[in-house]
Amino acid sequence: MVTVSSRYFDLSKIADSGQCFRIYPSRAGGYVTVSQGRVVHALQEPDGSWTFDCSLQEFDSYWNQYFDMGTNYQQMLDSVDVHDGYLREAAKVGCGLRVVNQDPWETLVSFIVSQRRSVSSITTCIRKLCRAFGDKIEDRDDIYTFPTPERLASLSGAELEVCSAGYRTAYILDAARKVASGELDLQLLSYVDDQTLLDTLMTIHGVGIKVACCTALYGYHRLGLFPVDVWVQRVLDAHYPQGFPAQQYPGYAGFLQLLMFYEARH
DNA sequence: CGCCAGGACACCG
DNA sequence: CGGTGTCATGGC
Numbered sequence: 579m580v581t582v583s584s585r586y587f588d589l590s591k592i593a594d595s596g597q598c599f600r601i602y603p604s605r606a607g608g609y610v611t612v613s614q615g616r617v618v619h620a621l622q623e624p625d626g627s628w629t630f631d632c633s634l635q636e637f638d639s640y641w642n643q644y645f646d647m648g649t650n651y652q653q654m655l656d657s658v659d660v661h662d663g664y665l666r667e668a669a670k671v672g673c674g675l676r677v678v679n680q681d682p683w684e685t686l687v688s689f690i691v692s693q694r695r696s697v698s699s700i701t702t703c704i705r706k707l708c709r710a711f712g713d714k715i716e717d718r719d720d721i722y723t724f725p726t727p728e729r730l731a732s733l734s735g736a737e738l739e740v741c742s743a744g745y746r747t748a749y750i751l752d753a754a755r756k757v758a759s760g761e762l763d764l765q766l767l768s769y770v771d772d773q774t775l776l777d778t779l780m781t782i783h784g785v786g787i788k789v790a791c792c793t794a795l796y797g798y799h800r801l802g803l804f805p806v807d808v809w810v811q812r813v814l815d816a817h818y819p820q821g822f823p824a825q826q827y828p829g830y831a832g833f834l835q836l837l838m839f840y841e842a843r844h
Numbered sequence: 845c846g847c848c849a850g851g852a853c854a855c856c857g
Numbered sequence: 858c859g860g861t862g863t864c865a866t867g868g869c
Contacts (some may be wrong), residue, residue: 586868596850597850602861662849689850692849692851692864693849693850693851693852694848694849694850694851694852694864694866695848695849695850695851696848696849696850696867696869697849697850698849698867698868698869699849699866699867700849700850700866702867703866703867739865741868742865742867743865743866744864744865744866744867745852745863745864745865745866746851746852746865746866747865748865749852783852783853784851784852785852786850786851786852786853787851788850788851788852789850789851790850792850798866805850806850807849807850807851808848808849808850808851809849809850810850820848836868839850843850844865
Protein backbone atom coordinates (compact mmCIF):
# COMPACT_ATOMS: atom_id res chain seq x y z
CA MET A 579 0.00 0.00 0.00
CA VAL A 580 1.13 3.50 -0.83
CA THR A 581 -0.45 6.66 0.51
CA VAL A 582 -0.30 9.97 -1.34
CA SER A 583 -1.14 12.84 0.93
CA SER A 584 -1.04 16.19 -0.83
CA ARG A 585 -3.41 19.04 -1.60
CA TYR A 586 -1.87 18.97 -5.06
CA PHE A 587 -2.96 15.45 -5.92
CA ASP A 588 -6.65 14.66 -6.40
CA LEU A 589 -7.35 11.51 -8.39
CA SER A 590 -11.07 12.24 -8.73
CA LYS A 591 -10.30 15.52 -10.51
CA ILE A 592 -7.63 13.91 -12.69
CA ALA A 593 -10.09 11.15 -13.63
CA ASP A 594 -12.58 13.76 -14.79
CA SER A 595 -10.14 16.14 -16.45
CA GLY A 596 -10.51 14.96 -20.05
CA GLN A 597 -6.78 14.25 -20.50
CA CYS A 598 -7.03 10.48 -20.00
CA PHE A 599 -10.00 8.20 -20.44
CA ARG A 600 -8.91 5.09 -18.56
CA ILE A 601 -9.25 6.10 -14.92
CA TYR A 602 -12.52 4.42 -14.07
CA PRO A 603 -14.69 4.52 -10.96
CA SER A 604 -14.09 1.19 -9.21
CA ARG A 605 -16.55 -1.14 -7.56
CA ALA A 606 -14.92 -0.35 -4.25
CA GLY A 607 -15.89 3.32 -4.56
CA GLY A 608 -12.49 4.60 -5.64
CA TYR A 609 -10.76 4.54 -9.00
CA VAL A 610 -8.97 2.03 -11.20
CA THR A 611 -6.14 3.49 -13.25
CA VAL A 612 -4.97 1.55 -16.30
CA SER A 613 -1.81 2.30 -18.23
CA GLN A 614 0.82 0.34 -20.18
CA GLY A 615 -0.66 -3.01 -19.17
CA ARG A 616 -0.66 -2.08 -15.49
CA VAL A 617 -3.60 -1.63 -13.15
CA VAL A 618 -3.73 0.13 -9.82
CA HIS A 619 -6.70 0.67 -7.50
CA ALA A 620 -6.99 3.71 -5.28
CA LEU A 621 -9.31 4.82 -2.49
CA GLN A 622 -9.66 8.22 -0.91
CA GLU A 623 -9.32 8.35 2.87
CA PRO A 624 -11.47 10.57 5.10
CA ASP A 625 -8.55 12.99 5.46
CA GLY A 626 -8.44 13.44 1.66
CA SER A 627 -5.30 11.40 1.03
CA TRP A 628 -5.24 8.58 -1.53
CA THR A 629 -4.22 4.97 -0.83
CA PHE A 630 -2.98 2.84 -3.74
CA ASP A 631 -3.09 -0.97 -3.60
CA CYS A 632 0.45 -1.51 -4.83
CA SER A 633 3.90 -1.80 -3.29
CA LEU A 634 6.14 1.21 -2.87
CA GLN A 635 8.50 -0.35 -5.38
CA GLU A 636 5.73 -0.68 -7.96
CA PHE A 637 4.59 2.87 -7.31
CA ASP A 638 8.08 4.30 -7.56
CA SER A 639 8.91 2.36 -10.70
CA TYR A 640 5.86 3.44 -12.66
CA TRP A 641 2.96 5.38 -11.09
CA ASN A 642 5.14 8.07 -9.58
CA GLN A 643 6.15 9.08 -13.08
CA TYR A 644 2.68 8.49 -14.53
CA PHE A 645 1.12 10.94 -12.08
CA ASP A 646 4.00 13.39 -12.57
CA MET A 647 4.78 13.43 -8.85
CA GLY A 648 8.21 14.95 -9.49
CA THR A 649 6.77 18.25 -10.71
CA ASN A 650 5.98 21.10 -8.33
CA TYR A 651 2.33 21.97 -8.98
CA GLN A 652 2.07 24.29 -6.02
CA GLN A 653 4.63 26.55 -7.65
CA MET A 654 2.68 26.68 -10.92
CA LEU A 655 -0.62 27.35 -9.16
CA ASP A 656 0.88 30.07 -6.98
CA SER A 657 2.44 31.77 -10.00
CA VAL A 658 -0.94 32.71 -11.49
CA ASP A 659 -1.22 36.47 -11.97
CA VAL A 660 -2.99 38.00 -8.97
CA HIS A 661 -4.83 40.34 -11.37
CA ASP A 662 -6.19 37.41 -13.37
CA GLY A 663 -9.37 36.72 -11.44
CA TYR A 664 -10.60 34.05 -13.80
CA LEU A 665 -7.43 31.96 -13.71
CA ARG A 666 -7.10 32.43 -9.95
CA GLU A 667 -10.52 30.89 -9.54
CA ALA A 668 -9.72 28.11 -12.03
CA ALA A 669 -6.54 27.35 -10.08
CA LYS A 670 -8.57 27.07 -6.87
CA VAL A 671 -11.22 24.83 -8.40
CA GLY A 672 -8.62 22.70 -10.19
CA CYS A 673 -6.17 22.33 -7.31
CA GLY A 674 -5.13 18.66 -7.29
CA LEU A 675 -5.06 18.31 -11.07
CA ARG A 676 -1.81 17.13 -12.64
CA VAL A 677 -0.68 16.50 -16.21
CA VAL A 678 -0.20 12.73 -16.34
CA ASN A 679 2.39 10.90 -18.44
CA GLN A 680 0.38 8.66 -20.73
CA ASP A 681 1.47 6.20 -23.35
CA PRO A 682 1.90 8.17 -26.63
CA TRP A 683 0.06 5.61 -28.77
CA GLU A 684 -2.94 5.46 -26.45
CA THR A 685 -2.98 9.24 -26.22
CA LEU A 686 -2.86 9.63 -29.98
CA VAL A 687 -5.80 7.29 -30.59
CA SER A 688 -7.78 8.75 -27.70
CA PHE A 689 -7.57 12.26 -29.08
CA ILE A 690 -8.30 11.14 -32.63
CA VAL A 691 -11.49 9.70 -31.17
CA SER A 692 -12.12 12.87 -29.18
CA GLN A 693 -12.97 15.16 -32.06
CA ARG A 694 -16.54 16.41 -31.95
CA ARG A 695 -17.46 14.15 -29.03
CA SER A 696 -18.15 14.66 -25.34
CA VAL A 697 -15.79 13.36 -22.66
CA SER A 698 -18.28 10.68 -21.58
CA SER A 699 -18.72 9.58 -25.17
CA ILE A 700 -14.93 9.33 -25.67
CA THR A 701 -14.63 7.22 -22.52
CA THR A 702 -17.27 4.80 -23.82
CA CYS A 703 -15.60 4.53 -27.21
CA ILE A 704 -12.14 3.86 -25.75
CA ARG A 705 -13.58 1.28 -23.36
CA LYS A 706 -15.23 -0.55 -26.27
CA LEU A 707 -11.99 -0.43 -28.23
CA CYS A 708 -10.01 -1.99 -25.37
CA ARG A 709 -12.67 -4.59 -24.62
CA ALA A 710 -12.83 -5.65 -28.26
CA PHE A 711 -9.15 -5.65 -29.19
CA GLY A 712 -7.11 -5.50 -25.97
CA ASP A 713 -6.11 -8.30 -23.61
CA LYS A 714 -7.96 -8.87 -20.36
CA ILE A 715 -5.74 -8.08 -17.39
CA GLU A 716 -8.26 -8.07 -14.57
CA ASP A 717 -11.61 -9.71 -13.96
CA ARG A 718 -13.18 -7.82 -11.11
CA ASP A 719 -13.45 -4.46 -12.83
CA ASP A 720 -13.44 -5.75 -16.43
CA ILE A 721 -10.08 -4.22 -17.36
CA TYR A 722 -8.22 -4.64 -20.65
CA THR A 723 -4.95 -3.44 -22.14
CA PHE A 724 -4.99 -0.80 -24.83
CA PRO A 725 -4.77 -2.51 -28.26
CA THR A 726 -1.39 -2.29 -29.98
CA PRO A 727 -0.88 -0.51 -33.32
CA GLU A 728 -0.22 -3.92 -34.92
CA ARG A 729 -3.52 -5.30 -33.67
CA LEU A 730 -5.54 -2.34 -34.93
CA ALA A 731 -3.64 -2.24 -38.23
CA SER A 732 -4.73 -5.82 -38.87
CA LEU A 733 -8.42 -4.88 -38.77
CA SER A 734 -10.79 -3.81 -41.50
CA GLY A 735 -12.78 -0.63 -41.10
CA ALA A 736 -15.93 -2.65 -40.55
CA GLU A 737 -14.32 -4.70 -37.76
CA LEU A 738 -12.99 -1.61 -36.04
CA GLU A 739 -16.37 0.08 -36.20
CA VAL A 740 -17.63 -2.01 -33.26
CA CYS A 741 -16.24 0.73 -31.03
CA SER A 742 -18.51 3.23 -32.85
CA ALA A 743 -15.85 5.74 -33.73
CA GLY A 744 -17.88 6.77 -36.77
CA TYR A 745 -15.97 8.70 -39.42
CA ARG A 746 -12.84 8.63 -37.19
CA THR A 747 -12.43 4.90 -37.82
CA ALA A 748 -10.43 5.60 -40.98
CA TYR A 749 -8.24 8.02 -39.02
CA ILE A 750 -7.46 5.37 -36.38
CA LEU A 751 -6.59 2.88 -39.12
CA ASP A 752 -4.25 5.33 -40.82
CA ALA A 753 -2.46 5.99 -37.53
CA ALA A 754 -2.22 2.27 -36.74
CA ARG A 755 -0.83 1.43 -40.16
CA LYS A 756 1.76 4.20 -40.10
CA VAL A 757 2.98 3.18 -36.64
CA ALA A 758 2.83 -0.59 -37.20
CA SER A 759 4.74 -0.31 -40.48
CA GLY A 760 7.48 1.71 -38.86
CA GLU A 761 6.78 4.71 -41.08
CA LEU A 762 6.07 6.60 -37.87
CA ASP A 763 8.24 5.92 -34.80
CA LEU A 764 6.42 7.23 -31.74
CA GLN A 765 9.32 6.49 -29.39
CA LEU A 766 11.75 8.48 -31.49
CA LEU A 767 9.46 11.51 -31.29
CA SER A 768 10.34 11.86 -27.60
CA TYR A 769 13.62 13.42 -28.69
CA VAL A 770 12.46 15.98 -31.25
CA ASP A 771 11.42 19.57 -30.54
CA ASP A 772 7.79 20.60 -30.09
CA GLN A 773 7.23 21.89 -33.62
CA THR A 774 8.74 18.80 -35.25
CA LEU A 775 6.61 16.61 -33.00
CA LEU A 776 3.42 18.45 -33.99
CA ASP A 777 4.29 18.47 -37.69
CA THR A 778 5.06 14.76 -37.65
CA LEU A 779 1.86 13.83 -35.84
CA MET A 780 -0.12 15.91 -38.33
CA THR A 781 1.08 13.71 -41.18
CA ILE A 782 -1.58 11.26 -39.97
CA HIS A 783 -4.89 11.67 -41.79
CA GLY A 784 -7.40 13.12 -39.33
CA VAL A 785 -4.80 14.64 -37.00
CA GLY A 786 -4.90 18.43 -37.02
CA ILE A 787 -3.31 20.98 -34.74
CA LYS A 788 -5.66 20.37 -31.80
CA VAL A 789 -5.29 16.57 -31.69
CA ALA A 790 -1.53 16.91 -32.24
CA CYS A 791 -1.27 19.41 -29.37
CA CYS A 792 -3.21 17.19 -26.96
CA THR A 793 -1.12 14.16 -27.93
CA ALA A 794 2.07 16.15 -27.37
CA LEU A 795 0.89 17.59 -24.06
CA TYR A 796 -0.53 14.42 -22.52
CA GLY A 797 1.48 11.74 -24.31
CA TYR A 798 4.87 13.47 -24.49
CA HIS A 799 4.50 15.82 -21.53
CA ARG A 800 5.12 18.95 -23.59
CA LEU A 801 3.83 21.23 -20.86
CA GLY A 802 4.40 24.37 -22.85
CA LEU A 803 1.80 23.54 -25.51
CA PHE A 804 -1.66 25.06 -25.28
CA PRO A 805 -4.39 23.11 -27.11
CA VAL A 806 -7.48 25.15 -27.97
CA ASP A 807 -10.80 23.31 -28.21
CA VAL A 808 -14.36 24.61 -28.14
CA TRP A 809 -14.35 24.92 -24.34
CA VAL A 810 -11.03 26.73 -24.08
CA GLN A 811 -12.03 28.96 -27.02
CA ARG A 812 -15.08 30.05 -25.05
CA VAL A 813 -12.84 30.88 -22.10
CA LEU A 814 -10.52 32.87 -24.36
CA ASP A 815 -13.44 34.74 -25.93
CA ALA A 816 -14.96 35.58 -22.56
CA HIS A 817 -11.88 36.35 -20.47
CA TYR A 818 -8.92 36.97 -22.81
CA PRO A 819 -10.17 39.09 -25.75
CA GLN A 820 -6.55 40.11 -26.45
CA GLY A 821 -5.32 36.53 -26.25
CA PHE A 822 -4.00 34.45 -23.37
CA PRO A 823 -0.59 35.70 -22.12
CA ALA A 824 1.11 32.30 -22.43
CA GLN A 825 4.57 33.93 -22.38
CA GLN A 826 3.87 34.91 -18.79
CA TYR A 827 3.95 31.19 -17.91
CA PRO A 828 6.98 29.91 -19.81
CA GLY A 829 7.04 26.18 -20.32
CA TYR A 830 3.84 25.32 -18.49
CA ALA A 831 0.92 27.08 -20.19
CA GLY A 832 -0.44 23.62 -20.99
CA PHE A 833 -1.18 22.97 -17.36
CA LEU A 834 -3.09 26.24 -17.13
CA GLN A 835 -5.04 25.17 -20.20
CA LEU A 836 -6.04 22.02 -18.29
CA LEU A 837 -7.24 24.22 -15.44
CA MET A 838 -9.34 26.29 -17.87
CA PHE A 839 -10.83 23.21 -19.46
CA TYR A 840 -11.68 21.74 -16.07
CA GLU A 841 -13.14 24.98 -14.76
CA ALA A 842 -15.18 25.55 -17.91
CA ARG A 843 -16.80 22.13 -17.67
CA HIS A 844 -17.67 22.32 -13.97
C1' DC B 845 -36.69 14.70 -30.48
C1' DG B 846 -32.98 18.24 -31.03
C1' DC B 847 -28.74 19.83 -29.91
C1' DC B 848 -23.93 19.65 -29.05
C1' DA B 849 -19.57 17.33 -28.30
C1' DG B 850 -11.57 18.44 -26.18
C1' DG B 851 -12.06 18.89 -35.07
C1' DA B 852 -10.36 17.89 -39.57
C1' DC B 853 -10.71 18.31 -44.31
C1' DA B 854 -12.12 19.45 -48.94
C1' DC B 855 -13.72 23.05 -51.37
C1' DC B 856 -14.93 27.64 -52.35
C1' DG B 857 -14.29 32.59 -53.47
C1' DC C 858 -5.32 32.91 -47.49
C1' DG C 859 -10.16 32.84 -44.46
C1' DG C 860 -14.83 31.20 -44.39
C1' DT C 861 -18.13 27.18 -44.90
C1' DG C 862 -20.49 22.56 -45.35
C1' DT C 863 -19.88 17.98 -44.02
C1' DC C 864 -18.56 14.03 -41.67
C1' DA C 865 -20.99 9.35 -37.72
C1' DT C 866 -22.36 8.54 -33.36
C1' DG C 867 -23.46 9.02 -28.37
C1' DG C 868 -25.20 11.52 -24.32
C1' DC C 869 -28.22 14.45 -22.14
